[in-house]
Amino acid sequence: MSIILLLIRKIVFIILSFILYLFVLYLFPYPFSLINVFFAIATMHLFLNESFAVVWYILLVHFFVELYSTQPFGVIVFSAVISVLIMLWLYQHVFTNKSWYTAAGLVFCTLLIFRILYLVALFILSLFGYATMFSFSSIYYSFAWEICLTTVCSIVSHLILTKSFAELQRDRVRYI
Template identity: 40%
Template sequence: MTWLKRTAIVGLSVVGVVFVHLATNAVLPAPWNQVNMVFVFLIFFLLFEESGTVVWIAFSVHFFIELYAVSPFGILLFSGTISTLLSFWLYQYFFTNQSWYTAAALSLLAIVIYRSIYTALFLFFHVFGYFALPPWSALLLVYGWEMLLTSGVTGLAYLLTTRPFHKKRKLLPVEWRV
């Protein structure tokens, strides 16, 4: 029953975060619409749950978001899932504590990995003539805003959600469950 309840909560969270991400993209003015709410959620899930389940959540979320993208199916799904997997490993083996700057740094690294893989795939499709390559200046500007704002929002949200409770979260050993 607990498992069922947990699955239902995760399922609803996936749908919710997809909707929030699409709404953020459509509603907020530039550059605030560049906040990647998916990664804010994934980093939060990773920090609080410390479970490899985050990779499969990333997979589900990016599958849904893929349905709203013009790029060939698979680019967002692959880059989003693999970058979450790599971020999970970074958290598992590199980060040693939990704080607002850990959240911000992890979020920044996750977006850097995500956009690096995305751009590599973009270039791959460009070579085969599927895509016209946007000017690098425009691309880097958008990426820059996304990295800055997403890591800022993640760090701030972590600070706001953990501060009121005035207690340090105990860092549990992370198990490999992917």
């Protein structure tokens, strides 16, 4: 029973974070509508839980995103999963603490890797005719804004959540 309740809680959390993403996307003015809520939440999730649950979270929310995207199915999911696995590695080996600058660094690196993988995947698919190539110059600004604003958002959320969660005030990660 407790497992079922836990599962329901996780599903509700995923749906609510997707609705939050839509809220930011539709109601915030440009360029704030580009804030990638999922990666900001994923970073806090990683700091609080330090488990692979963050990979499941990213996989599922980006599966939802794929349902509303015109890009070939799989591009977003693969890019997101690979980038969050790299985020876990960075957290374990590079940024080994839970400070606000770690949150910023993790979000910055993860989003940068996510968008690079995304463009590479689209480029490869376009070679096989599954996608149409387009001008990159029109999207550089969007990606740059997305990365910068999401980084700022993660710093702000970290500073706010530090007041409520003692776990975020620890200097080192648990397994070290």
